[in-house]
């Protein structure tokens with residue numbers, strides 16, 4: 001039985017817990033939230049994971065998990081993931097955009113080395129990371145990413161104000177630049193850009209275009225990559241989560257897959 005601690009009790013975590021309820025090889029022992037979210041998290045866990053404790057730090061849980069799973073946000077890496085890695089607890093993370101801060105990326109790697117363990121960066125809402133990371137070994141020439149989401153997915157981002165999102169009638173480019181800049185400006189919408197960069201040609205060389213599309217109901221991720229291996233082109237048409245339109249449902253399944261691959265007899 002794999003004992004799992006989760007960070008965050010929002011859209012991704014709640015859906016993950018709902019699915020894991022039916023897996024006899026996995027037990028979620030605690031969910032880490034901010035102090036202000038304790039009561040809300042307790043209500044959620046009563047429904048989807050009654051065996052799990054709500055805590056504000058891993059230390060408060062008083063027991064060591066086999067795996068720590070981050071599905072919270074960028075700040076959770078410094079706050080919870082790095083200390084857990086230093087203690088030798090393996091971690092999987094979805095807030096890959098946090099690694100666009102080179103200081104956080106270096107600390108994450110150093111912490112995993114110190115704890116003689118590993119942090120796995122999940123593919124989340126995007127596919128093809130296996131192909132891209134393999135292609136990098138032969139040498140990549142270019143990686144171009146276009147992220148297209150419904151206009152409401154850009155609420156509370158720098159695009160909200162710079163553009164009148166409610167009044168858009170046609171697809172509008174709200175950002176064009178490097179993946180590093182996209183991840184810094186759009187932390188909740190550019191994790192895919194950061195993931196592609198880390199697997200591919202890096203944050204500076206990965207070209208990114210972000211589009212607010214009032215005609216779309218999907219989160220569409222388009223990737224073009226070329227190099228010594230040849231080339232590929234990928235389009236993912238992700239269904240957004242009802243609880244958070246910024247997040248594609250595939251992110252949830254990516255987390256469940258990663259946990260299952262560590263818990264089950266056969267991994268795929």
Ligand SMILES: NC(=O)C1=CN([C@@H]2O[C@H](COP(=O)(O)OP(=O)(O)OC[C@H]3O[C@@H](n4cnc5c(N)ncnc54)[C@H](O)[C@@H]3O)[C@@H](O)[C@H]2O)C=CC1
Pocket residue numbers: 007008009010011012013032033034037071072073074075076077079094095096097122123124125126187188191192195243244246247248251
């Ligand atoms: N890699 C990928 O493809 C994707 C990654 N993400 C990442 O996943 C994160 C979570 O997504 P959702 O569940 O949809 O967001 P959400 O906003 O529904 O839930 C996040 C929850 O985490 C909590 N939280 C935030 N920072 C925390 C911290 N430092 N410690 C403890 N709890 C904390 C919040 O209070 C909230 O309850 C996003 O912020 C984004 O960074 C999201 C979508 C795709």
Ligand SMILES: O=C([O-])CC(=O)C(=O)O
Pocket residue numbers: 125187188189190191192193219238246247248249251
């Ligand atoms: O869930 C998605 O579609 C991708 C996403 O939010 C991100 O790249 O941060």
